[in-house]
Amino acid sequence: MIKSELVAKIAAQNPHLYQRDVERIVSTIFEEISAALARGDRVELRGFGAFSVKKRAARIGRNPRTGEAVRVAEKAVPFFKTGKELRERLNAGNPNAGNGE
Amino acid sequence: MAQQTLTRAHLSEAVYQEVGLSRNESTALVESVLDAISDSLVAGEPVKISSFGSFQVRQKSGRMGRNPKTGEEVPISPRRVLVFRASHVLKDRINASQGGK
Numbered sequence: 001m002i003k004s005e006l007v008a009k010i011a012a013q014n015p016h017l018y019q020r021d022v023e024r025i026v027s028t029i030f031e032e033i034s035a036a037l038a039r040g041d042r043v044e045l046r047g048f049g050a051f052s053v054k055k056r057a058a059r060i061g062r063n064p065r066t067g068e069a070v071r072v073a074e075k076a077v078p079f080f081k082t083g084k085e086l087r088e089r090l091n092a093g094n095p096n097a098g099n100g101e
Numbered sequence: 102m103a104q105q106t107l108t109r110a111h112l113s114e115a116v117y118q119e120v121g122l123s124r125n126e127s128t129a130l131v132e133s134v135l136d137a138i139s140d141s142l143v144a145g146e147p148v149k150i151s152s153f154g155s156f157q158v159r160q161k162s163g164r165m166g167r168n169p170k171t172g173e174e175v176p177i178s179p180r181r182v183l184v185f186r187a188s189h190v191l192k193d194r195i196n197a198s199q200g201g202k
Contacts, residue, residue, distance in 0.1 A: 001141040003150045009137050010130070021120050025130050028119045029112050030153045034191055036107040038198040043107040048135045049183070053195055076195050078154070080185030089143050090158060090181045 037078050047085035054079045142183060152190040159184055 001009075003026065011022040033043050033051055043051040058074040082090075109131055117127040138148050142158055149155040163179040187195075 001138075001146055001148045006134070006137055006141075006148070006150070010133055013133060014130070017122075021122075024120055025116050025127075026134055028115050029131060029134055030150055032107065032112050032115045034153060034194060036105075036111075037191070038194050039105075041105045041107055045109055045112075045135060048139060049185075051185075078185075078187040078191060078195055080156075080183075082183040086139050086142070086183065089139065090183060092143075094178060094180065 040076070045083065047083045049083040049086060050081050052079050052081070053077070150188075152188055154185055154187040154191055156183060156185050158182070 007019065007023050007026050010026065011017065011019045014022065036043050037051055037053050040053055042053075053076050056075050056077055059072050061070050061072040062068065063070055109128070112131045113124065113128040116122070116131060117124050120127070122130070138156065141148050142156055145158055147155060147157040158181050161180050161182055164177050166175050166177040167173065168175055
C-alpha cells in the first residue's frame with residue numbers, strides 16, 4: 001500500500017470528506033511525526049509503535065574496496081519499535097511468537 | 102532542550118488545526134489511518150509512504166536463543182516482525198536539523 005492508496009482507503013471509509021482533505025489529514029500525520037523526529041523528540045503511538053532517534057557515534061570506517069580508513073561523522077538515525085498490540089496481531093495464532101523484541 | 106514525547110493527542114490536535122473538523126472526528130481519523138496501516142501489514146502487505154519511509158513485514162525462522170542471564174537455551178518460535186526503513190528525505194532532515202545532536 002502506498003500513500004495514495006492509504007488516502008483512497010480512508011476517503012472510502014469517510015464519504016462525507018473531500019479526498020483533498022483526507023490527503024491533508026494523512027500528510028499532516030506524517031509531517032508531525034517527521035517534525036518531531038527532526039527536533040529529536042520521540043513519537044509514541046500505543047498499540048502501533050514508537051518512533052525515536054538514535055545517535056550513532058563518529059567512527060573510523062573503512063572503504064571496503066580499498067581498505068582505506070575513512071572518518072564517519074556522528075549521525076542520528078530514525079528508529080521504529082513495533083507496539084505490543086500490532087506485534088501480537090502480526091503473530092496471531094502463534095502465541096509464543098511476538099514476545100520479547 | 103529536553104526531549105519530548107509526541108502522542109496520538111498531538112497528532113489529533115495537528116489534524117484538528119489543519120482541517121476544519123471536530124476534535125472527535127480528528128481523533129477518529131488519526132486512529133483510522135493507524136488502523137489502515139496496521140491492517141495492511143497484518144495482511145502481509147508493505148506500506149510505503151513517500152518522503153517518510155516504508156514498513157515491511159519479515160518472516161523470521163525459529164532458532165535456539167539463550168537467556169543471557171542464566172545461559173539457559175530457549176527455543177524462539179518462527180515469527181513475523183515489522184521493520185521500518187526511513188526514507189532518505191527523513192534521514193537527511195533529522196541530520197540537518199540536529200547536526201548530530
